Amino acid sequence: MSNNSQDAIYLDYQATTPLDKRVLDSMMPFLTNEFGNPHSTTHSYGKTSANAVEKARKSIADIIKTGNAKDIVFTSGATESNNLAIKGTAEYYGKQGKNHLIVASTDHKCVVNTARELENKGICQVTYLSVDEDGIVDLKELEQAITDKTFLVSIMAANNETGVISPLKEIGEICRKGGTLFHTDSAQAIGKIHIDVNEMNIDLLSISSHKIYGPKGVGALFVRRRPGPRVKLIAQMNGGGQERGLRSGTLAPFLCVGMGKACDILMEEMDQEIANIQKLRDHMWQRLNSELEDIKLNGSQEHRLANNLNISFSYVEGESLMLGLPDLALSSGSACTSESLEPSYVLREMKIPPELSHTSLRISIGRFTTLEEINKACDDIVKAVKRLRDLSPLYDMAKEGIDINSIEWAEH
Amino acid sequence: MDYSKELIDHYDNPKNVGSFEKEEKGVGTGLVGAPACGDVMKLQIKVNNEGIIEDAKFKTFGCGSAIASSSLVSEWVKGKTVEEASTIKNTDIAKELALPPVKIHCSVLAEDAVKMAIADYKDKKDS
Numbered sequence: 033m034s035n036n037s038q039d040a041i042y043l044d045y046q047a048t049t050p051l052d053k054r055v056l057d058s059m060m061p062f063l064t065n066e067f068g069n070p071h072s073t074t075h076s077y078g079k080t081s082a083n084a085v086e087k088a089r090k091s092i093a094d095i096i097k098t099g100n101a102k103d104i105v106f107t108s109g110a111t112e113s114n115n116l117a118i119k120g121t122a123e124y125y126g127k128q129g130k131n132h133l134i135v136a137s138t139d140h141k142c143v144v145n146t147a148r149e150l151e152n153k154g155i156c157q158v159t160y161l162s163v164d165e166d167g168i169v170d171l172k173e174l175e176q177a178i179t180d181k182t183f184l185v186s187i188m189a190a191n192n193e194t195g196v197i198s199p200l201k202e203i204g205e206i207c208r209k210g211g212t213l214f215h216t217d218s219a220q221a222i223g224k225i226h227i228d229v230n231e232m233n234i235d236l237l238s239i240s241s242h243k244i245y246g247p248k249g250v251g252a253l254f255v256r257r258r259p260g261p262r263v264k265l266i267a268q269m270n271g272g273g274q275e276r277g278l279r280s281g282t283l284a285p286f287l288c289v290g291m292g293k294a295c296d297i298l299m300e301e302m303d304q305e306i307a308n309i310q311k312l313r314d315h316m317w318q319r320l321n322s323e324l325e326d327i328k329l330n331g332s333q334e335h336r337l338a339n340n341l342n343i344s345f346s347y348v349e350g351e352s353l354m355l356g357l358p359d360l361a362l363s364s365g366s367a368c369t370s371e372s373l374e375p376s377y378v379l380r381e382m383k384i385p386p387e388l389s390h391t392s393l394r395i396s397i398g399r400f401t402t403l404e405e406i407n408k409a410c411d412d413i414v415k416a417v418k419r420l421r422d423l424s425p426l427y428d429m430a431k432e433g434i435d436i437n438s439i440e441w442a443e444h
Numbered sequence: 445m446d447y448s449k450e451l452i453d454h455y456d457n458p459k460n461v462g463s464f465e466k467e468e469k470g471v472g473t474g475l476v477g478a479p480a481c482g483d484v485m486k487l488q489i490k491v492n493n494e495g496i497i498e499d500a501k502f503k504t505f506g507c508g509s510a511i512a513s514s515s516l517v518s519e520w521v522k523g524k525t526v527e528e529a530s531t532i533k534n535t536d537i538a539k540e541l542a543l544p545p546v547k548i549h550c551s552v553l554a555e556d557a558v559k560m561a562i563a564d565y566k567d568k569k570d571s
């Protein structure tokens with residue numbers, strides 16, 4: 033087992049990304065000489081910081097193609113952005129008698145649990161949209177769920193476990209027609225697909241910096257003012273009224289600048305980067321799928337981020353598989369890797385049977401992944417799966433043609 | 445998760461992997477757990493005419509702790525009489541492997557597998 037984390041091949045880019053060196057360089061001045069408070073613009077210290085923050089704000093606006101940088105509110109990350117978007121609108125529109133929220137059941141915990149919290153507090157009613165086996169929400173169901181009480185539909189742009197991409201443009205259209213706001217958590221999607229908030233009728237959008245090679249601890253929320261509906265939010269953090277009063281607190285210029293730089297790099301390089309990553313990812317899937325029998329790609333193959341594979345390796349439990357892959361850094365949908373001992377709710381919502389969820393691995397690659405790393409990862413995974421299948425009574429049963437569903441298991 | 449050296453040893457080099465013919469004389473089979481719960485253990489014992497377990501085999505689908513627990517009990521039952529083997533406690537397994545609290549159920553499953561294999565052996569002998 034490698035003790036130094038640098039020894040393992042990093043295949044967990046959807047959990048977080050390493051900081052790009054160019055991003056770090058852009059941040060350094062604001063950790064050293066340029067220490068001014070960006071809200072103290074009565075002197076040059078503050079002005080320098082303020083200018084840098086505003087430039088970063090523009091870079092973030094550009095990546096989602098809003099012409100108006102003022103629509104961008106800095107936060108501590110996508111968790112906070114999601115909380116602010118949902119709680120902020122729930123509070124404002126609740127006072128106007130709108131008390132119905134729609135979220136996708138496979139959204140990130142910070143959306144689903146925020147919805148639960150509002151429900152439990154009696155602030156609004158929530159519809160949790162189901163998804164099909166591909167992991168995509170049913171647009172008919174969405175259309176039917178919207179009522180004149182619905183203030184917000186929140187559906188993630190791309191899923192953090194499966195990389196499945198939502199039909200944003202179609203959802204945006206339905207929301208606009210239904211007279212409700214549309215929020216999307218795009219933490220996983222920025223830099224991997226092109227997003228245009230106007231073309232897609234997105235009114236609120238959450239971004240996380242640390243998923244795009246920027247620093248951790250910063251994110252942004254896009255809050256539409258025009259064209260289209262002017263979104264109203266009640267701030268969840270009160271204080272000095274920074275960020276248009278939506279998020280008080282002194283900004284951290286080094287974090288904002290880093291996030292801005294991360295967006296600038298994406299603007300320049302994302303198309304080439306997506307093509308590279310997709311080639312590596314497809315190569316990996318082809319190798320694994322040809323060298324191992326009975327493996328299954330979870331989630332849509334077509335509507336999927338270029339960086340993700342979520343694979344069930346039948347008959348081999350996910351945690352034991354990861355234990356056999358000490359040189360790889362990745363994650364599993366298996367219960368045994370979670371504190372709750374529940375397998376992935378995302379896979380469950382996709383009607384993937386628990387015995388398959390338990391065997392799943394999430395592999396996510398990115399900017400710094402190489403072909404050598406992919407090949408080494410494939411070698412290791414194939415070897416470990418074969419070894420563990422030789423240990424697996426379920427594999428024996430499958431070979432003998434016994435249907436495991438025909439056995440009366442003592443569920444514990 | 446941080447695992448003990450003992451556990452990793454059993455995971456890396458599991459003992460007594462394999463199967464006996466179910467119908468073979470003196471063989472008792474225990475199959476416990478459920479695929480939907482993420483762990484299934486199959487433990488088999490082979491008992492000689494003196495009532496001593498002379499060999500054991502296992503196969504396990506489950507996390508590292510489940511694999512190690514079954515490998516360990518497959519070692520422990522060997523050379524014991526059926527009566528002695530039936531006194532193996534999950535707490536001893538958990539202690540030997542230094543299982544983390546969330547993994548205690550793996551040791552419970554291993555104890556159940558031993559008990560079920562013995563019951564199956566006795567059933568077959570009496571019938």
Ligand SMILES: Cc1ncc(COP(=O)(O)O)c(C=O)c1O
Nearest residue numbers: 109110111140192217219220240
């Ligand atoms: C889809 C999605 N939303 C939200 C988050 C949370 O982002 P942050 O870590 O910036 O709070 C993550 C990251 O784990 C994510 O993948």
